[in-house]
Amino acid sequence: MPDDNSALTVNGVTAGKPRPEIAKFYLAEEAPLVMELAHAARLSEAEKTRVETISRRLVMAARAGRREHGGVDAFMAEYSLSSEEGVVLMCLAEALLRIPDADTQDKLIADKIAGRGWESHLGQSDSLFVNASTWGLMLTGQVVSVKSEREGTSMLARLVKRSGEPVIRQAMRQAMRIMGRQFVLGQTIKEALETSRYYEQRGFRHSYDMLGEAAMTEADAQRYLKSYHDALKKVAAHAKKYMPDADVFAKPSISVKLSAIHPRYEEKKPVRAMTELLPRLKGLCTAAIEQGIAVTVDAEETDRLDLSLDLIEALLNDKALAGWNGLGLAVQAYGKRAHAVIDWLADVAQRTGHKVPVRLVKGAYWDTEIKRAQEAGLPDFPVFTRKPSTDVSYLACARKLLKRRDVFYPQFATHNAHTVAAVHVMAGNEGGYEFQRLHGMGQAIYDAVVPENQLGVPCRIYAPVGGHEDLLAYLVRRLLENGANTSFVNRLADDEAPISDIVRDPVEEVMEYAGASHPLIAKPHALFGSERPNSQGILNTERTLRLPLMDAMRKAASKPLAAAPIVDGKVVLGDAQPVTSPQNRSVTVGTVVNADRKTLDKAISSAHAAQDAWDRAGGKHRAALISKAADLYEDHAPELLALLVAEAGKSLDNAVADLREAVDFLRYYAARAAEEFDTPTVLPGPTGERNMIRMHGRGVFACISPWNFPLAIFTGQVSAALGAGNTVIAKPAEQTPLVAFRAVQLMHEAGIPGKVLHLLPGDGENVGAPLIADPRIAGVAFTGSNATANRIQRTLAEKSGPIVPLIAETGGINAMIAIQPRCPQVIRDVFAVRLDSAGSAYPRCACCAVQDDVARKVIEMLKVMAEPTATGNSQLMSVPSTKA
Structure with a gap:
């Protein structure tokens, strides 16, 4: 662990x-x-x-001295973030630095400067710095406006024609530098x-x-x-x-x-x-x-x-x-x-x-x-x-x-x-x-x-x-x-702000609201409002929380781990095969019993027979059970994290993300089930008739999930199908049956009937293919390769009877288009998503598109950034550097 x-x-x-x-x-x-x-x-x-x-x-001395000092204090009085022009300036100053080519810089300046009310600020301040800045902004705004209106006869248009956009661009950047030098x-x-x-x-x-x-x-x-x-x-x-x-x-x-x-x-x-x-x-x-x-x-x-x-x-x-x-x-x-x-x-x-x-x-x-x-x-x-x-x-x-x-x-x-x-x-x-x-x-x-x-x-x-x-x-x-409007500097610069408000004792202020948190800032658990609670985070950067968590994970991992088919809520015994660690294939993590054809047929028959009653139970009933499963996932977090690290080879950070996404899937689809599957939607009745649409499950859904997100995607497929009133046959990736087995156990513990949700571990040839081909399967959710998705599609197309929907998320080449190539975050993101979890995550960056004029620099930065990177066993919180 x-x-x-x-x-x-x-x-x-x-x-x-x-x-x-x-x-x-x-x-x-x-x-x-x-x-x-x-x-x-x-x-x-x-x-x-x-x-x-x-x-x-x-305060009085500061206001009296503002004419002498000018600079930022005076500038903030004119261009605070409560004004449109102030917001434009902040956006422009921040963005110009990150745009490498002149053409895009010109377009940004034209878009942000033209048509603003700069002239209303001229002469409003006693500061030479502010008035000079305003004049420059006003002139620039007029120039780009004239250009866009193609008024070729005006003096400013002739100036643009004679001097060209680079003059405006350089003047604007110089103005930003002058502003910056105030700091x-x-x-x-x-x-x-x-x-x-x-x-x-x-x-x-x-x-x-x-x-x-x-x-x-x-x-x-x-x-x-x-x-x-x-x-x-x-x-x-x-x-x-x-x-x-x-x-x-x-x-x-x-x-x-x-x-x-x-x-x-x-x-x-x-x-x-x-x-x-x-x-x-x-x-x-x-x-x-x-x-x-x-x-x-x-x-x-x-x-x-x-x-x-x-x-x-x-x-x-x-x-x-x-x-x-x-x-x-x-x-x-x-x-x-x-x-x-x-x-x-x-x-x-x-x-x-x-x-x-x-x-x-x-x-x-x-x-x-x-x-x-x-x-x-x-x-x-x-x-x-x-x-x-x-x-x-x-x-x-x-x-x-x-x-x-x-x-x-x-x-x-x-x-x-x-x-x-x-x-x-x-x-x-x-x-x-x-x-x-x-x-x-x-x-x-x-x-x-x-x-x-x-x-x-x-x-x-x-x-x-x-x-x-x-x-x-x-x-x-x-x-x-x-x-910001709450800033002392901003309020000081506003002559209309009463001094008594500016120098108010903050102790008196907090007494008025009893120290309570800001009502307009959503607490993390309430991020999604009344729809659903946010999934609980695990603060593994806080030592007093991380160390007990790791102890609990070690304890969970020390128990014998085994997976097997679950049909009608009962574990099906058989010949157990070893499940090995992706960190080291010579290390056995646990064992798995794969499903045979008899077990598969029994599971489908049971799910088919149970579907109508599950559908009639109603969306709110199903939602309550699925929400309970989300709570159980969080209650058993150390155990699930231990499985994700040991069986799927995830780092602790990625295991936490996998678990939280799974919990959020459960709560999201529970919310959708409660809202969309109990009350019919009334449609127009143009001739006086009463028209309604009701949502119902289709039947038995086959859910086939991948190994790289063995809990999140597995849970997302299953919970969506269950919430919609379908019964489910879940076939996890053959590499990660242990995670799926424990997840299904927790869903059953939450009250989801065993006849409604079945687990069939095994490979594609012996479990996946016959499962898809069975005529009782009414829908398929699949995440995996393009080749497998094509085979599933052909199998479903060859069936007689109603069209069987295929919900597929398949492979491809993920591209990152870096529109801010000078921004450090871009370099970090390219690097992280390419190498994190050994590049196994589906958002991994397979290629990065950057502009020609900065491509060489970006490539060199990526090369150099790789030098201090240490890779190794994801069961370690940190890997010793080879360059220490």
Whole structure:
């Protein structure tokens, strides 16, 4: 059974070891947790008064300073995501980066820019940046509109004719770059350091982030790693020149994204993280020690949190880093585990004698976390669903950090005036902390925070560094994040928004809804609304859940496994044949008794006799039994997963997907049976007659399923036929009878009569062919090869009597048309669907179509991406790398 392959221990840290004190909050119920955090975050009446006074002053200062600073704050006031033009700009900026050919770029610009109301924004802002941007957009919109209307006599049309589309295209891309540079300090670290002097002279610090997405290949990882080392040296030289006497907390620092320096930074590969990624991170840390610079590990998706804590703890335990207080990490307050992470980190820091810089942020992957949880069918979300709840979590975490300044150097990343004021009031006069902001945002607020004659608290600027290719992706994330109507930045930029609303205490807000989750965000189990529950997900990336699951799977697999025909609900005995593992054909997984002709005939006769009563039982009755089978599948998940791994050779991830699809098939067809097979549909009666149509089963259905989805497709065929009022003879793939046998047992346990559902294991020649040829078969559901489907079709066509329907899903060549060939997800998807489950899944990618001008690059990336890939026994959670 799946082995997490995590026995490795480094510096006292065992790879993959659970942290139950943190894990218990992973998918915690939202309301009780929010109320607990609200109690911790609550301000006294005196504190509330001070916070309101300071936050009001900050908002007024920020609004007054907007004319001076312009930039993004002013831009968001004009082009928020509540306006059509704002949405168009965000879509255009994000899409232009991913379109490789000029013709398509021109068409996109024409489609998105023409006909918009850009002129209505001209002169509405005091910012030169905003008005210049608006003028450019307005001109571009007029040009492409004129072109489309073929008004050849106008001046703008002559401009297009003389200059051509490339002028518009380049101007548009340049405009996007100008917008992006509002967020990026420089295209190179040298340029960024030069620009930083302006802010340093005004009391600001910097943390430099070398822009780039997650590494897809080892070459990517080495390139990013080199850029971090290069940045360390240059930042250290800059610090030595301009602030030689500053301590590590006051000097500039760098921020590191772990997924950028290893292409397999995944929770499922804890050993590779400890053997390959940890040395790289330690190398950065030792270089930072030599240079006197701090390194902060950026936070990423929630399923990587435990792995990042493994690495952080191993480094803090490392004697080579003893006495160094420059290793920090970011904590995302929108995560339900954030407060527990801080408690855990305080214990580790105290035990190891470190003072750890902690950057507290709201969180950067909220929409991804929500969608992933829904798709995965998790019990709840790993993040809070309402912004005030996240704000409360932030304040509760801030209070924890400030109380433990003996082991923490708190760094509060926020653009929210109320949060700034609340942190300042909670901190008192002890110092020992700083604020942080993104470059290009929040400057007006922090100009009223940093000076000694104001709040006198340091602020560090998170300063992205990179070229325009990386810049545009970052730009869109920032604009989407801050253009939302609930964003503080957006509301601050709206002069009509009352200050009292902007600086409202989030604790008061959560009390109004008692911390409840957002009513418009469907919980994962309720994703399909009232029609049916979502299938339960299995969070195998959470260690406290994964390890017990694997223990249960091992226990299930230790029992003798045997399959045989089931006719009339009874197991038919006979000569047993071995069932071998696809991992290793010398390993016997279990045994199977194949059906003979006598057993086949008995099953068909019984099913034929039982069909009328089953059909008359009604759709709602059948639906209740099929739904019960879905519940039993979930109750027996470890056993079914063990069978899928052992007999079908599936990895745990793919086994979970197979099981969940099977459960969803059961619930979907149960819902259809209840809705469509009890109440007749009334049809028009043009001459006064009464016309109705009623749905009924056809008779006995033969369901022939494949080996690559031995539970999902097997169950889908059977449940659809049963729900429609048919009786079923199920013939599973000869390679996977054990899975089918247990599935039929569970369906019988759910109450589906034995005379209604029969199982006949065996091969195509001795079971499949005579089953299809029998005149009592009224329908066939088949998934498999084209050749077999053609033979079935010919057999059915030769029968006398009513036409027998064939529902066939057959083989072919699946093609992926990559319309975004520069997008990392495309490369990953091509790679995954081609190799996952050894390429056995029917969605596997047999060919990929990309545009000629990027084909060579895509091919090279796929080749390079294959290098760090380790393949092997799917019973292992992770396979040791051959390149370790």
